[in-house]
Amino acid sequence: MSSIKLTSLNPRFSDVQYAVRGELAIKAEKYVVQLKEHPNDHGLPFDKVVFTNIGNPQQRGLDQEPITFPRQVAALTEWPALAEKVKGLGVFPDDVVERARELEKEIGSIGAYSQSQGASFIRKNVAKFIEERDGYPASADNIFLTGGASAGVSLMISMLISSPKSGLLIPIPQYPLYTASLTQHGGLAIPYYLDESSAWSTSPQSVRAALEKARNEGIEPKALVVINPGNPTGSVLTKEVILELIDLAEKNNLVILADEVYQANIHHPTAQFTSFKKLVREANSPVPLVSFHSISKGVTGECGRRGGYFECTNFPEDVLALIYKMISVGLCPPLGGQIGVDCMVRPPKPGSPSYPLWKKETDATHKALAERTKLIAERLNALPGVSCVDSPGALYLFPRIYFTKKAVEKAKEAGKTPDTFYALALLDETGICVVPGDGFGQVEGQNHYRLTCLCAGVEEYVGKLEKFHRGFMAKYAD
Amino acid sequence: MSSIKLTSLNPRFSDVQYAVRGELAIKAEKYVVQLKEHPNDHGLPFDKVVFTNIGNPQQRGLDQEPITFPRQVAALTEWPALAEKVKGLGVFPDDVVERARELEKEIGSIGAYSQSQGASFIRKNVAKFIEERDGYPASADNIFLTGGASAGVSLMISMLISSPKSGLLIPIPQYPLYTASLTQHGGLAIPYYLDESSAWSTSPQSVRAALEKARNEGIEPKALVVINPGNPTGSVLTKEVILELIDLAEKNNLVILADEVYQANIHHPTAQFTSFKKLVREANSPVPLVSFHSISKGVTGECGRRGGYFECTNFPEDVLALIYKMISVGLCPPLGGQIGVDCMVRPPKPGSPSYPLWKKETDATHKALAERTKLIAERLNALPGVSCVDSPGALYLFPRIYFTKKAVEKAKEAGKTPDTFYALALLDETGICVVPGDGFGQVEGQNHYRLTCLCAGVEEYVGKLEKFHRGFMAKYAD
Numbered sequence: 001m002s003s004i005k006l007t008s009l010n011p012r013f014s015d016v017q018y019a020v021r022g023e024l025a026i027k028a029e030k031y032v033v034q035l036k037e038h039p040n041d042h043g044l045p046f047d048k049v050v051f052t053n054i055g056n057p058q059q060r061g062l063d064q065e066p067i068t069f070p071r072q073v074a075a076l077t078e079w080p081a082l083a084e085k086v087k088g089l090g091v092f093p094d095d096v097v098e099r100a101r102e103l104e105k106e107i108g109s110i111g112a113y114s115q116s117q118g119a120s121f122i123r124k125n126v127a128k129f130i131e132e133r134d135g136y137p138a139s140a141d142n143i144f145l146t147g148g149a150s151a152g153v154s155l156m157i158s159m160l161i162s163s164p165k166s167g168l169l170i171p172i173p174q175y176p177l178y179t180a181s182l183t184q185h186g187g188l189a190i191p192y193y194l195d196e197s198s199a200w201s202t203s204p205q206s207v208r209a210a211l212e213k214a215r216n217e218g219i220e221p222k223a224l225v226v227i228n229p230g231n232p233t234g235s236v237l238t239k240e241v242i243l244e245l246i247d248l249a250e251k252n253n254l255v256i257l258a259d260e261v262y263q264a265n266i267h268h269p270t271a272q273f274t275s276f277k278k279l280v281r282e283a284n285s286p287v288p289l290v291s292f293h294s295i296s297k298g299v300t301g302e303c304g305r306r307g308g309y310f311e312c313t314n315f316p317e318d319v320l321a322l323i324y325k326m327i328s329v330g331l332c333p334p335l336g337g338q339i340g341v342d343c344m345v346r347p348p349k350p351g352s353p354s355y356p357l358w359k360k361e362t363d364a365t366h367k368a369l370a371e372r373t374k375l376i377a378e379r380l381n382a383l384p385g386v387s388c389v390d391s392p393g394a395l396y397l398f399p400r401i402y403f404t405k406k407a408v409e410k411a412k413e414a415g416k417t418p419d420t421f422y423a424l425a426l427l428d429e430t431g432i433c434v435v436p437g438d439g440f441g442q443v444e445g446q447n448h449y450r451l452t453c454l455c456a457g458v459e460e461y462v463g464k465l466e467k468f469h470r471g472f473m474a475k476y477a478d
Numbered sequence: 479m480s481s482i483k484l485t486s487l488n489p490r491f492s493d494v495q496y497a498v499r500g501e502l503a504i505k506a507e508k509y510v511v512q513l514k515e516h517p518n519d520h521g522l523p524f525d526k527v528v529f530t531n532i533g534n535p536q537q538r539g540l541d542q543e544p545i546t547f548p549r550q551v552a553a554l555t556e557w558p559a560l561a562e563k564v565k566g567l568g569v570f571p572d573d574v575v576e577r578a579r580e581l582e583k584e585i586g587s588i589g590a591y592s593q594s595q596g597a598s599f600i601r602k603n604v605a606k607f608i609e610e611r612d613g614y615p616a617s618a619d620n621i622f623l624t625g626g627a628s629a630g631v632s633l634m635i636s637m638l639i640s641s642p643k644s645g646l647l648i649p650i651p652q653y654p655l656y657t658a659s660l661t662q663h664g665g666l667a668i669p670y671y672l673d674e675s676s677a678w679s680t681s682p683q684s685v686r687a688a689l690e691k692a693r694n695e696g697i698e699p700k701a702l703v704v705i706n707p708g709n710p711t712g713s714v715l716t717k718e719v720i721l722e723l724i725d726l727a728e729k730n731n732l733v734i735l736a737d738e739v740y741q742a743n744i745h746h747p748t749a750q751f752t753s754f755k756k757l758v759r760e761a762n763s764p765v766p767l768v769s770f771h772s773i774s775k776g777v778t779g780e781c782g783r784r785g786g787y788f789e790c791t792n793f794p795e796d797v798l799a800l801i802y803k804m805i806s807v808g809l810c811p812p813l814g815g816q817i818g819v820d821c822m823v824r825p826p827k828p829g830s831p832s833y834p835l836w837k838k839e840t841d842a843t844h845k846a847l848a849e850r851t852k853l854i855a856e857r858l859n860a861l862p863g864v865s866c867v868d869s870p871g872a873l874y875l876f877p878r879i880y881f882t883k884k885a886v887e888k889a890k891e892a893g894k895t896p897d898t899f900y901a902l903a904l905l906d907e908t909g910i911c912v913v914p915g916d917g918f919g920q921v922e923g924q925n926h927y928r929l930t931c932l933c934a935g936v937e938e939y940v941g942k943l944e945k946f947h948r949g950f951m952a953k954y955a956d
Contacts, residue, residue, distance in 0.1 A: 003731040004766040006796050008700070010637050013800055021594055021806035029593065060586040071557040071589075078552040085569050091560070108538040111549075111780040115507065116499055147625060147784065150808055158662075159488050180807045184636075222486070253481040288482040296591075303591040304813035306625065306784075318484050322491055328499035329658045330628055335782035336814035 018180045019439020024423055025053050028433040046431030050461060052451040053433045055231075055395045057301030057365075062454045064301050064368075067361050069096065069354045070343035076100035077110050077339055093353035099346075103339060110335035116328035118145025118309070119335075122342045126309055129345035134278035138311065144323065145341060147306035147333045149261050149294040154181045155326060156257060156290055156310070160222045161187035167219040168257070169210060171202065173398060173440035173448070175231040175259070190214040190221055193443060196400065199389050200233035202226070204244040211252060223255040224248070229262040229273065232398040232440050232450040234373075234391020236271040242279045250287040256280075258291045261308070264298035267370035268392035277313055289313040295340040297395065299365040307337025307344075373397065373453040379462045383469050395454060398437070401447045407476035419447040425472060430464045496658045497917020502901055503531050506911035524909030528939060530929040531911045533709075533873045535779030535843075540932045542779050542846075545839050547574065547832045548821035554578035555588050555817055571831035577824075581817060588813035594806035596623025596787070597813075600820045604787055607823035612756035616789065622801065623819060625784035625811045627739050627772040632659045633804060634735060634768055634788070638700045639665035645697040646735070647688060649680065651876060651918035651926070653709040653737070668692040668699055671921060674878065677867050678711035680704070682722040689730060701733040702726070707740040707751065710876040710918050710928040712851075712869020714749040720757045728765040734758075736769045739786070742776035745848035746870035755791055767791040773818040775873065777843040785815025785822075851875065851931040857940045861947050873932060876915070879925045885954035897925040903950060908942045 006014060031049050035042050048061060057064035072092055076083055077100050086092065106121035107114065117123065123140035130138035146152040158181070160166065167188040170178050179189050192210040194200045207224065214221055226245060228237045237245075249256045258276040266273055280289050294308035312320060347362075348354035377390040380399045388399035403411075403418045411421035419436035427433050437448030455461045484492060509527050513520050526539060535542035550570055554561055555578050564570065584599035585592065595601065601618035608616035624630040636659070638644065645666040648656050657667050670688040672678045685702065692699055704723060706715045715723075727734045736754040744751055758767050772786035790798060825840075826832035855868040858877045866877035881889075881896045889899035897914035905911050915926030933939045 003728075003764070004733050004793060004797055006800065008640060009797070009800065010640050013637055013804060016803060016807065018803060018807045021809075022803075054591065056591045058587040058589040060590070066587060066589045068557075074556040075553040075560055078556055079546075079549040082553055082569070086564060086567075089564075089567075091563050109536040109544060110782045111544045111778075112536040112538070113532065113534045113774075113781040147812065148809060154808070159491055162486060162488050177807060184804070184807070250481075255482050286481070300589075302589040304588045304810070306810075306812040315482060319482055319487070322484065322487065325494060325496060325500075326491060326662070329494065329496045329655060329662070330632070331499075331626060332782070332784075334625065334784040334812040334814060336812060 012183055012186055016180050016183045017439070018176050019435050020054055020176060022435075022439065023420070024427060024433055024435060025051075027424070028053070028427055031427075031431060044431070045429055049431045049433060050455055051433050052455055053435045055297060055452050055454070056303050057395075057454050058303065062456050064365060064454060065361070066302070067300055067358060069348055069358045070300065070302065070340055072096040072354075073099050073103070073343055074336060074339060077103055080104055095348060095352045095354050099343075103342065107335070110339065113332045114335060114338065116330075116332050117324060118143070118333055118338055122338050123309075125342055126311075126345050130277065130311060134275055134281065136278060136281040138277075142312045142315065142320065144310050144312070144327060145333045145338050146308045146310060147337055148296055148303075149259065149292040149308040149310070150177055151333070152290075152292055152308065152310040153177055153257070153259065154184075155323070157181040157187065158185040159323070159326070160255060161185050162222070163220070164188075165218060165220050166222050167214050168222060169207060169224040169254070171225065171227060171230070173232050173437065173442055174225070175227060176439055178225055179441070188219055190219060191441060194230070194233060194235070196389065200230060200235035200398075202235075202237060202241055202245070204241065204248055207245065207248060221252065221254060223257050225257045225259065226276070227259040228276075229265060229393025231259070231262065231394055232396045233389065234394040234396055234398070235389070236266065236273060236393045239274050239279065242274060242276060243283060246276070246280055246283055246285050246287055250285050255288045255290065258289060260291050261294040261297045262394040263293065265369065265395060266393045267366075267373050271392035273393070277311065280313055286314050288315055295337065295344050298344065299362045300340065300344055301365075302340050305337045305340045306334050307340035309341055369395065369453060372455070372458045375458060376451070376453055376462055379466060383466060385473055386469065395452050396450050397453060398440070398448050398450050401449070403447055404473070404476050404478045406478050407472070410476060417447075419449055422447070422472065423449055426465075426468050429471075430468050432461070432464060432468075490661055490664055494658050494661045495917070496654050497913050498532055498654060500913075500917065501898070502905060502911055502913060503529075505902070506531070506905055509905075509909060522909070523907055527909045527911060528933055529911050530933055531913045533775060533930050533932065534781050535873075535932050536781065540934050542843060542932060543839070544780070545778055545836060547826055547836045548778065548780065548818055550574040550832075551577050551581070551821055552814060552817060555581055558582055573826060573830045573832050577821075581820065585813070588817065592810045592813060592816065594808075594810050595802060596621070596811055596816055600816050601787075603820055604789075604823050608755065608789060612753055612759065614756060614759040616755075620790045620793065620798065622788050622790070622805060623811045623816050624786045624788060625815055626774055626781075627737065627770040627786040627788070628655055629811070630768075630770055630786065630788040631655055631735065631737065632662075633801070635659040635665065636663040637801070637804070638733060639663050640700070641698070642666075643696060643698050644700050645692050646700060647685060647702040647732070649703065649705060649708070651710050651915065651920055652703070653705060654917055656703055657919070666697055668697060669919060672708070672711060672713070674867065678708060678713035678876075680713075680715060680719055680723070682719065682726055685723065685726060699730065699732060701735050703735045703737065704754070705737040706754075707743060707871025709737070709740065709872055710874045711867065712872040712874055712876070713867070714744065714751060714871045717752050717757065720752060720754060721761055724754070724758055724761055724763050724765055728763050733766045733768065736767060738769050739772040739775045740872040741771065743847065743873060744871045745844075745851050749870035751871070755789065758791055764792050766793055773815065773822050776822065777840040778818065778822055779843075780818050783815045783818045784812050785818040787819055847873065847931055850933070850936045853936060854929070854931055854940055857944060861944060863951055864947065873930050874928050875931060876918070876926050876928050879927070881925055882951070882954050882956045884956050885950070888954060895925070897927055900925070900950065901927055904943075904946050907949075908946050910939070910942060910946075
């Protein structure tokens, strides 16, 4: 018998919950294997699984093609001799060849470790990108390249937890990385609720109330987590609310952790992304801020490369040195991801050979996402027992389902929450994989699910969702 | 004033030590900037910095070129349209084109997240590689692809620490990732000492003694860490010792964490790598084992891609599910690293178009490493006050220095350990960056340093080392 047992391991690990890749996703992956191994006699009522549980734009079966420019640059940095071999054949545009050569000159082989913080040349380019975005100075010394935003978020959370009473203010609903990391590292979530009735807006008053409640319970609040544009809600914070949150954090000695990975995903003409960094500078606030960004979202959607960065603002030198030491134990972020970051912050400029194709590709992705989000939200809102805020940003919708008493009872009998019960039935009948609302947190007694708006063949997809939903509601009518 | 302060952060973070990228490396990087910014008036007594502090074979200034096969495969997976564009031009060998096509068919876009555990196709190939190496079955279900070995080591250590009294048996000297992770996650190191007088061999008796001492101090031993071939020592464990360690771990309910990342780096004709997995199976032992491997070392040296895997043996299903859940919070390892793992475990076969070049390149790397290790060890041993075990494996030497009383006093005056004092002087005078022995642990009162044997221009390099050493010994003669 093996001497390793769950009961002898870190007890916090068992408590971690991460629904985005949880029960539903695991079952969906089993269906994929079943379909592949038995193409003609799989015995399932569907022929393909549609993974709308995770923002993974380039996943097979979805339709977002990679943007050509970063892939061409990547191909040349992988095998630098290639440029010479195809010289004069018009295989690579000149600006691609130039970019790859520049990266090689500055960084060296992508098979070597870079500085732990990420290659200094790329961090300087990130700083320029931030300066142009915000109109305020940025420094490469405050930027840490990471393997996707998650790695940085997890590190910052583990650093901020100084005792079992340390707490972080977390929006509800939230992306479950935050509560998962808090549980893993032994901290506490201080939930503040977003307002579904006003398009999932954030009310500084509700943050203040959560803060007070936590303090009364003996919790020491260390940081305020904000996700803007929101995940799973897609809501975009206004300048006014951001300024209020900065003021609140400053007055309460909180660090702000700003998850801004969807900053390029804005679908509504009226919505506009404003960074926390810009407004911290505008308000001349000393509040410590960490802003996270990623190449996994936006129009690049390069999830598999694992690239991203965080920028620390108002951090003293000794804390930056501590962060440097901790990331150095993990050596460095993947160079492929770092080069992806370079291409994200330095896309082709108008007039350059790669610009027209890059523009065409990125425009098409923005357009498709905006159209699909709108269409799915409209169709969901037309269904009985469903309401859905039309997201102005990010990649998701988070519809609310009003279940019948009978459905709630049946779910209880099956040992599931109503939204998990619903999501499992949806997967079993249609092959569509969504994530139940309880994975993100919601007001007690409410039910939601999150789906991405990345699906190819949106008409077919929504048709299946509608048919399933009507059948489910009829089956469990009170 | 910023409200984020060292004293308000996770107190364990401040205690973490990671010398490989510590004081020496940070100073060396500053010299690089100084040389670059002031090429003609840098005021330093050297023109380049030689980073022998870290096993980073493709680093600029060292001479290990990337192996062509994996880079060609990577270029095509980055931009799959490229294969068609250069078809018939002989740019890529046929087996490269085939491999890239197969990977794309099985995995899809490398811009998409894979399964959290790594692409199942690649895990199956890893299992076949292990089966061929050991002659015992392996299963893809027990294999977790990682972003380099370090990520897996850190995860397993954090999982095994169930209380502040949890301890891990660590060889001394060790690669400091182990003590750094233990400190970070709140566990205790139980040191067992390797025997320098018999070529850094591991004595099961000394492990037993360490275990007993720890138990007497109220520490609960959870796991035995072994590094084979050793880092920093380069020693290779014999079959007999491995079997004894397996028996010891089994009798004491320990998990074995076997760091086997240097398994392909064997320079002595008499030394042979035997995996713990093979001998666990041979002994029919139920001991839980985690074996780590990486693409960063061996002859690939692809540190920047961040690729590796660990295999769990004798792990129950529920613990595997726990590991799966924890890694899923970080989404997935970089696809570039995963593809690197595929190329490592499935190199070109004899008779395939890529084989001759691959063979030539890998042979040259093995040969250069063996020759340099031997040469540096011989020359170091010829120096006064130095003894150096000639490493049969890995990438390093770990010479011992016998300092004069005067040198020890001067170091003390400078507030440094003697080996740090020596290493700083070496860097300041020659630009050569090594890591002092106190970063790896050593018998109290002894002094060592670690250097890699990856340096280009080995004659020039050793000449500088010798000149510096003689000068240092003369300067501080008693």
